[in-house]
Amino acid sequence: MHYLVDRFQPAERRLIVVAALVLVPIFFFPVLPIWAMKLWAPQYREGLTLTIYSNAIRGDLQSINTLNHYVGMKHITPEDFREFTYLPQALTLFGVAALVAALVNRRWVAILGWILFTVFSAYMFFDYARWLYDYGHNLDPRAPIKLPLFTPPLIGFKQMANFKVLSIPMPGTLLLGIAWLLGPIAIVLEMRDAKKARG
Amino acid sequence: MKPKLVLVFAGLAALALASQLPGCAGVRGGGAGSAAEKVYVKPGEHDAYYAFLSGGHSGQVYVYGIPSCRHITTIPVFTPEPAVGYGVDEQTKAMLGGFTWGDAHHPGMSETNGDYDGRWLFINDMPNARIARIDLKDFKTKEIFGPIPNLSAAHACPFPTPNTEYVFAASRFSVPVPNREVKIEDYAKEFRGVVAGVKVDPKTGHMSMGFEILMPPFDWDLADAGKGPSHGWEFFTCYNSEEAHDSLEIKASQAEMDYIAAVDWRAAQKAVDDGKAKTVGGVPMLDPQQVPGLVYLFPVPKSPHGVDVDPSGQYVCASGKLQAEVTVYNFAKIQSAIAAKRFDGDQLGIPVLKFEDVMEAKVPVGLGPLHTQFDGKGYAYTSLFLDSQIAKWKIGPPWNVVDKIDVYYSIGHLMASEGDTRHPTGEYVVALDKLSKDRYLDVGPTKPEAAQLIDIRGPKMELLYDFPTYLEPHYAQMIRAEKLKPIDVYPLAENANPAAVKRAEDARVERKGTRVDVYMVAVRSHFTPDVVHVNQGDDVYFHVTNVEQDNDIAHGFGMLWSSDNMQIEPGETKTMHWKAEKAGVEPFYCSNFCSALHQEMQGYVVVGARGARVAAVQRPDPARVAEVAQLMAHR
Numbered sequence: 001m002h003y004l005v006d007r008f009q010p011a012e013r014r015l016i017v018v019a020a021l022v023l024v025p026i027f028f029f030p031v032l033p034i035w036a037m038k039l040w041a042p043q044y045r046e047g048l049t050l051t052i053y054s055n056a057i058r059g060d061l062q063s064i065n066t067l068n069h070y071v072g073m074k075h076i077t078p079e080d081f082r083e084f085t086y087l088p089q090a091l092t093l094f095g096v097a098a099l100v101a102a103l104v105n106r107r108w109v110a111i112l113g114w115i116l117f118t119v120f121s122a123y124m125f126f127d128y129a130r131w132l133y134d135y136g137h138n139l140d141p142r143a144p145i146k147l148p149l150f151t152p153p154l155i156g157f158k159q160m161a162n163f164k165v166l167s168i169p170m171p172g173t174l175l176l177g178i179a180w181l182l183g184p185i186a187i188v189l190e191m192r193d194a195k196k197a198r199g
Numbered sequence: 200m201k202p203k204l205v206l207v208f209a210g211l212a213a214l215a216l217a218s219q220l221p222g223c224a225g226v227r228g229g230g231a232g233s234a235a236e237k238v239y240v241k242p243g244e245h246d247a248y249y250a251f252l253s254g255g256h257s258g259q260v261y262v263y264g265i266p267s268c269r270h271i272t273t274i275p276v277f278t279p280e281p282a283v284g285y286g287v288d289e290q291t292k293a294m295l296g297g298f299t300w301g302d303a304h305h306p307g308m309s310e311t312n313g314d315y316d317g318r319w320l321f322i323n324d325m326p327n328a329r330i331a332r333i334d335l336k337d338f339k340t341k342e343i344f345g346p347i348p349n350l351s352a353a354h355a356c357p358f359p360t361p362n363t364e365y366v367f368a369a370s371r372f373s374v375p376v377p378n379r380e381v382k383i384e385d386y387a388k389e390f391r392g393v394v395a396g397v398k399v400d401p402k403t404g405h406m407s408m409g410f411e412i413l414m415p416p417f418d419w420d421l422a423d424a425g426k427g428p429s430h431g432w433e434f435f436t437c438y439n440s441e442e443a444h445d446s447l448e449i450k451a452s453q454a455e456m457d458y459i460a461a462v463d464w465r466a467a468q469k470a471v472d473d474g475k476a477k478t479v480g481g482v483p484m485l486d487p488q489q490v491p492g493l494v495y496l497f498p499v500p501k502s503p504h505g506v507d508v509d510p511s512g513q514y515v516c517a518s519g520k521l522q523a524e525v526t527v528y529n530f531a532k533i534q535s536a537i538a539a540k541r542f543d544g545d546q547l548g549i550p551v552l553k554f555e556d557v558m559e560a561k562v563p564v565g566l567g568p569l570h571t572q573f574d575g576k577g578y579a580y581t582s583l584f585l586d587s588q589i590a591k592w593k594i595g596p597p598w599n600v601v602d603k604i605d606v607y608y609s610i611g612h613l614m615a616s617e618g619d620t621r622h623p624t625g626e627y628v629v630a631l632d633k634l635s636k637d638r639y640l641d642v643g644p645t646k647p648e649a650a651q652l653i654d655i656r657g658p659k660m661e662l663l664y665d666f667p668t669y670l671e672p673h674y675a676q677m678i679r680a681e682k683l684k685p686i687d688v689y690p691l692a693e694n695a696n697p698a699a700v701k702r703a704e705d706a707r708v709e710r711k712g713t714r715v716d717v718y719m720v721a722v723r724s725h726f727t728p729d730v731v732h733v734n735q736g737d738d739v740y741f742h743v744t745n746v747e748q749d750n751d752i753a754h755g756f757g758m759l760w761s762s763d764n765m766q767i768e769p770g771e772t773k774t775m776h777w778k779a780e781k782a783g784v785e786p787f788y789c790s791n792f793c794s795a796l797h798q799e800m801q802g803y804v805v806v807g808a809r810g811a812r813v814a815a816v817q818r819p820d821p822a823r824v825a826e827v828a829q830l831m832a833h834r
Contacts, residue, residue, distance in 0.1 A: 060749075062748050062749075063748065063749045066722065066723055066747065066749065070723075070794075070795065070796070144795075144796055144799075145795070
């Protein structure tokens with residue numbers, strides 16, 4: 001139990017601060033996209049793009065919606081996503097939690113923050129999958145072109161009618177991953193140092 | 200740890216940047232090797248140059264890619280083009296001013312510091328003395344200036360100055376000024392030529408009248424702007440200094456010498472600003488007999504056609520078409536003769552300089568020299584109408600011809616890549632021939648015109664390609680492709696047309712008396728509203744807004760049993776008038792193939808009996824609007 005209430009080693013303490021800083025471009029200034037979807041068709045060789053930020057969805061929304069109405073897909077409207085209203089704040093919270101952990105120098109704060117962060121990220125990933133499923137399964141029966149129900153790719157390539165669709169994580173997600181990885185790295189480094197000190 | 204982190208960040212930044220890059224537009228064509236390889240531009244790749252060829256008496260401008268010589272598009276300018284509704288929709292109909300014909304001769308690219316800046320293309324309508332301005336952001340004719348008062352046929356036109364301060368026009372056929380009935384035998388006394396300087400707004404390109412100068416009744420032919428040391432001057436050739444009014448073929452070819460007029464356009468504008476002009480036909484006219492110091496003449500052998508200023512701006516090259524020489528004048532000599540007032544009499548108040556005072560060299564190019572272009576490497580290229588050749592000659596001693604090449608047949612103008620600027624690129628020349636005869640598959644008596652692409656990168660000219668054009672390129676301009684950055688769509692947010700409707704909720708039909716305004720939205724693949732009720736005898740104005748913002752998704756709007764059709768580009772609003780002639784049901788449809796359900800993009804106008812009761816405002820079915828509104832909720 002004393003492990004959890006212990007203080008950090010200086011090196012690990014710095015790592016926790018780094019983890020907080022790494023999140024800055026995603027939540028504080030949402031300049032880095034989290035996820036992107038690219039759609040190519042024979043007549044869209046340059047591709048159409050949807051880019052998802054922690055607070056917005058941008059790109060060729062209008063063109064994609066105009067095309068989607070042929071298959072009766074629900075229109076992608078930024079206002080539909082409640083996620084954009086809490087995602088930046090939630091990420092901010094995790095950043096602050098990491099900073100607090102480094103400040104108060106208590107290991108349990110960091111571990112608790114990390115666990116919540118993990119659960120939250122998994123939930124968001126599930127949430128994204130749910131949206132994709134919803135768009136592909138909630139088709140207007142009156143649509144001029146009838147497609148079998150589908151789910152756009154969560155990650156990777158998929159051929160959908162005349163469109164090739166690529167769904168990939170963007171730099172924002174990589175930063176999230178780095179921030180997340182810094183948790184276990186800190187623990188591993190600490191355990192190694194502790195072992196050295198014992199030995 | 201830290202350096203690695205920095206690396207990770209740099210990598211992420213690069214990734215983020217790369218993801219924002221648009222699709223790359225392929226390598227420019229024109230490789231090395233055989234002639235075939237040099238003109239081959241692979242499918243999907245782009246040409247290195249845009250060429251703008253005047254459409255002559257078709258009244259249009261043709262756009263070609265060079266070196267592939269592919270016809271890319273035709274820009275309607277002086278002639279209606281019902282396919283896109285040019286001259287059909289209310290705005291372009293007003294711009295054409297009732298004319299349905301023009302004879303477009305000389306495209307002139309706008310310039311900054313004597314080089315093409317790729318902003319606008321000006322072109323003349325010779326017979327109706329008009330100048331059009333095409334915006335190269337969207338390749339659309341934006342303005343037609345004229346008919347220019349007092350001017351009779353604008354042939355020496357527009358030939359812009361080095362910063363597009365002015366475009367010019369000069370009478371090809373002198374007439375009485377102001378025009379009135381006179382005895383034709385009184386030609387010398389009553390007829391006059393006119394040189395017009397038309398101001399171009401440096402920001403908007405808008406044209407306005409600067410000045411006119413009363414000239415002797417010669418036939419003013421071609422022009423070019425001075426540059427570098429000769430900046431501030433515009434040069435005009437003439438024939439018929441004999442002042443014949445009939446049988447010009449013989450009578451206008453008698454004199455050994457005709458003239459070039461050198462016009463000091465800054466002095467002319469200052470004279471107008473100082474109030475020295477008289478108002479004739481509503482424009483300020485300067486008479487050199489009363490206002491000296493604006494124009495000088497110097498002799499040119501034998502009915503010259505082209506007058507072309509070399510890239511340095513020092514030499515003025517005239518092609519006497521009934522002579523086997525290009526005569527080169529030195530601008531420094533012209534200036535010192537003017538300064539020393541060494542004149543040999545005058546023509547209606549315009550001092551005449553002595554030939555031997557201003558002439559620098561005579562270059563024996565061959566028979567029928569018409570027009571000269573430059574490569575920026577010290578050589579000039581002159582078209583030879585009678586010899587059906589191009590002569591390449593050295594600018595400067597020994598002023599000799601270094602190469603000749605055959606063209607097919609009877610070349611008029613020629614065009615070198617950026618060949619009339621201060622910095623020609625010296626890559627290509629295109630011969631613009633008057634006769635094609637046997638060069639292409641035979642299509643009967645009306646032959647196409649012919650053009651040849653010639654490589655001028657090496658010491659010898661090399662014929663690369665031979666291609667037909669529709670009637671009838673006189674002159675052309677060739678500009679490096681990267682200088683033009685055309686738009687793909689008109690931003691809907693910037694559409695300020697008062698008749699625009701950007702949302703289906705706002706689509707409606709309003710009537711006032713017998714005028715009906717239909718505010719309509721077009722998007723793949725429907726119109727809103729798609730049923731409109733009017734009465735027989737109504738004047739119906741369709742204001743159609745294409746709310747698409749996707750590349751190349753234009754919609755058409757065509758009425759059956761009519762000549763009324765137009766094309767609306769993404770983000771654009773156009774207005775078309777249609778008269779409800781008879782009771783019944785008249786279908787309309789999208790005439791420009793737009794999408795998989797293009798065939799379904801149609802609607803009906805229900806025409807009731809004259810004077811029947813129709814709602815003052817019709818709105819489309821709310822359920823339908825809600826459906827469409829949802830589609831369009833994202834802008």
